[in-house]
């Protein structure tokens with residue numbers, strides 16, 4: 376939390392009543408950039424560097440409502456947008472295919488996690504942001520989440536209880552001295568899950584509680600199973616000789632009851648990407664392998680994307696000359712886009728399956744037309 380109550384890169388920010396999860400792809404060079412105008416990479420870099428001003432524009436209008444925007448940058452565009460030096464663990468989302476369920480990887484170059492206690496301010500920030508980005512991006516996914524009762528997911532359980540607090544929060548969420556160029560940043564993993572709610576509601580409360588590992592009404596932890604099937608809570612607990620490795624979650628329910636859509640948008644921030652990956656492995660493959668997380672029998676992962684959230688300081692410097700920024704380091708690579716001086720690498724082409732212009736697999740993803748035309 377900043378002294379103003381609003382800001383950028385607020386990995387440690389408070390849970391809010393509303394949030395928007397916006398995943399974008401950076402357009403290929405050529406979508407703009409002709410006739411001397413900015414290339415997509417230049418446009419995106421400039422918007423990211425000025426993001427704090429955009430948050431101020433909205434946040435100052437009601438400072439008590441904790442407006443924030445936290446940006447993550449994906450592996451595919453990291454080199455072009457930031458520079459050749461890369462966070463130690465950054466790579467594309469790692470898929471986990473179990474016997475029954477798969478954590479699929481889906482495209483996404485930029486994540487904007489927009490939060491506020493006021494839904495209209497989330498909307499306003501997203502509107503201004505997409506307006507500023509114009510044709511430099513295409514929309515891969517957009518989800519508006521809401522806080523449900525006492526921080527419950529749509530399965531009816533209190534979600535987020537085990538999040539670290541106090542000094543454990545930055546310790547778990549923020550990169551430290553182990554990767555000095557990127558300290559203060561965080562790895563972010565997002566997955567959009569859909570629930571067949573009627574099937575879940577056919578279970579008894581005690582069956583649901585055994586799957587989650589907590590009681591439903593009063594949110595008390597249940598003992599771990601001695602052997603056999605483990606609960607979600609136990610499979611998502613990562614322990615080694617160094618102790619327990621926590622992550623920070625800010626899951627949000629989303630829904631369109633008229634279309635039968637009920638979901639949980641999972642977002643995890645972590646100092647170490649491997650911790651979230653180990654959780655996914657234990658959930659999807661199972662521990663022991665074969666005994667997957669039974670939560671997945673009622674939750675289908677529709678997306679899966681990994682990002683690195685640079686510190687606010689690094690984000691604000693993206694428009695500087697590269698020589699001023701050791702973390703961004705390096706000269707433009709030979710053969711790089713000659714029109715973009717601080718860009719060491721061109722944006723690689725999307726994989727065929729990752730075509731940002733492709734028809735969305737999920738009807739709720741097809742909202743690219745919401746963007747205003749470029750100025």
Ligand code: HEM
Pocket residue numbers: 528530532533534535536537538566568587589607608609611612622624639641643651654655674
């Ligand atoms: C715990 C729900 C997906 C990681 C919990 C709890 C609930 C829950 C109700 C117990 C209360 C709490 O501590 O928050 C869900 C739902 C999901 C989902 C509805 C998606 C449909 C995930 C994923 C991960 C994850 C994908 C990680 C990759 C955790 C962790 C805990 C937890 C770390 C705390 C474990 C502990 O007690 O130490 N989740 N979760 N969850 N979940 Fe999930």
